[in-house]
Amino acid sequence: MSHAPTHVTCSDLSFEWPDGTPVLDGFHWTVGPGRTGLIGLNGCGKSTLLKLIAGELRVAAGQISVAGSVGYLPQDVTLDTGARVDEVLGIRDTRTALHAIEAGEATEANFAAVGDDWDVEERALATLDQLGLARIGLDRTVGELSGGEGVLLRLAALLLARPDVLLLDEPTNNLDLRARRRLYAAVESWTGVMVLVSHDRELLDRVDQIADLREGEVRWYGGNFTDYEALLAAEQEAAERMVRVAEGDVQRQKRELSEAQMKLARRKRYGQKMYDNKREPKIVMGARKRAAQESAGKHRIMHTEKLTEAKERLDQAVEAVRDDAEIRIELPATQVPPGRRVLTMTDLHLPHGARVSGTWELRGPERIALVGGNGSGKTTLLRTIAGLAPPSSGEAVTHVPTRYLPQRLDVLDDGRTVAENVARFAPHATNNVIRARLAHFLFRGGRADREAGTLSGGERFRAALAALLLAEPAPQLLMLDEPTNNLDLASVRQLTGALESYEGALVVASHDVPFLESIGITRWLLLDGELRSTTAEEVRESHWEH
Known part of the structure; x- marks a missing residue:
């Protein structure tokens, strides 16, 4: 790991699919050291964001700045079934040179290939053991491994490479319970920057903070997923309470507007009666009528504006309440x-x-x-x-x-x-x-x-x-x-x-x-x-x- 502060920064980032469907637009986000759980509804852009950071996709506008090296584990890990374990781990050339030196071929090329990595095999085997893969060794082919073992092997390659930033997209897919526990332990021991997309609650309870990607923006929540749920529940309770308050305010403003209109209508009828009976000089009644109309207009505008403002507050309150729609079927x-x-x-x-x-x-x-x-x-x-x-x-x-x-x-x-x-x-x-x-x-x-x-x-x-x-x-x-x-x-x-x-x-x-x-x-x-x-x-x- 490098000792310089490591971070990932997305500035004014935009991306859309070839058919024109927008995914991110003017997106800003910075993530620093620690384990971050990136969550959000399917289709909001979580996996796309990881691919953009990893360089798997190209941004349409804006830029991504990464201080340090990046390791990326995609959702669907596909490995060459004919490749050997040491190839996937990225150490085959180093091992070959090391074995050649041990066999007496002390050439400059072999020493250059090994560099300072004399314990590469020990580190590789220790990493495999950490993930429960010690039994597979370094010489077997990928075709002999199960799907879950392939995921863990790809993760082992990343851990062995020791990147500054580790991106994991649904890493527990296809992992059985024992393999999941190995993964949990690896995640807990990670000390660099980690961004983790997962639906696995137990895994998300091992992160330091939650980043909730929603409608193109990220909201941060300190703590793990259980903490996030508690905070979100409190937020939603407050938001629903604000809806009830705003609804009450709209009804009150409607009542007040209606009452004001009734009062103005009564005044208008009374003024017309006075005018018809000609009890006051014409010029006085005309001035009184104009003043009454002006006052009525101001009154009506004031109550209409109050009602409009109350409706806007209600709309804002309703928007704050999440409506993650549910599938409803009758079969x-x-x-x-x-x-x-x-x-x-x-x-x-x-x-x-x-x-x-x-x-x-x-x-x-x-x-x-x-x-x-x-x-x-x-x-x-x-x-x-x-x-x-x-x-x-x-x-x-x-x-x-x-x-x-x-x-x-x-x-x-x-x-x-x-x-x-x-x-x-x-x-x-x-x-x-x-x-x-x-x-x-x-x-x-x-x-x-x-x-x-x-x-x-x-x-x-x-x-x-x-x-x-x-x-x-x-x-x-x-x-x-x-x-x-x-x-x-x-x-x-x-x-x-x-x-x-x-x-x-x-x-x-x-x-x-x-x-x-x-x-x-x-x-x-x-x-x-x-x-x-x-x-x-x-x-x-x-x-x-x-």
Whole structure:
């Protein structure tokens, strides 16, 4: 780490997608040492901001200043399956030179390649051990690792490089519980500048401050995510109280304006009566009438202005109250009667060794949590049930309409709009019906006409979920594979709300235990070589994650 003050500064930053959709406009932000949790609704620009800072995207206007070196872990880590571990760690050339010197090839080129890094192997192995990867060694190829191990290996390369600024985008995606704990420890021990985008509450409770990106601006909150929620709740309570006060003020101003108009009308009638009866000289009555009209005009303007000001205060108060819309759906066709057979698995053996012995059944609207370590075969099992992958032996039979939402959300055609994608799954539904249903998934108006390829992670998930739940026939068995990956915390709440109204059977493979507990799981199943029952408590205390 460098000893100079390290920071990232964004000045008057602007960025838009090729189709003209603006993401950031005149954006200003400075982040210094410490662990910063960057949060915000899906589509607000969190991942885009990290890519801009990392140099993965080019700004349209403004500038980014970084004091120090930058390390970046993207949401979707893709590694060359043929590469060796030491290549990914960036130390292969140094190791090769080191081994050559040890074998007697003391050339100037080899000494130059090693430089001062004589303990590179020890440091690399220590870093791998810190992240629970000691067993993989430095000579294996990436193709031999699981997806979660690949994420940790990329993180190990960053930790080994010791950048001044570390950017992590949803680093717990695809990590099992044990790997997450290793990541938590690595985050807690970080001493430089860290900007962390995540939906993982436990990870966000390990940061020093929260930066809330909303409508193109950042608001800072000291402390971790739990502190942020407490502060936000207090803010929202105060904001809602201000709305009630402002509403009362608007009503009072309306009453006062109405009363003033009634008084003026009475005065006008009285003046007209006096004029008609000609009880005073004409010149006096004319002057009195002009004065009364002038006074009435001022009075009316004053009360109208007060009402306008009261309405403006109400608008400002309402704007201060957050309205993170929720998915609202009614899916009566998904209902499964209690006791109805939904899924049967018989002596099922999967290609990588996992199995379901004997006969296993799912009946009625059960909610199954499928848990297990990375590489245990959860995704393979779901794909086999969905008919997308053949078993080695045995069979899986579904007895109701079934839909499967994979981790990669590749059920969508990127070149089609959201509405067109849903129409593919519901060919008999009219365009008006599709748009009305999509509105419940927060795709209103022009949002339904956006191409799937331009959507953020959370928006893409909502579109994919809409396509499956609105499909014909309606799914009575829904299988979700790591559904909270790439979702912000508001979107996780939206997903929880959507699943509350789903009345079919549900199988969810996930490492996100708090999420699983929030959706009313009725049975916990562990896939660890063989499928067996477990409990939420056993999952939390597990040592089978590897």
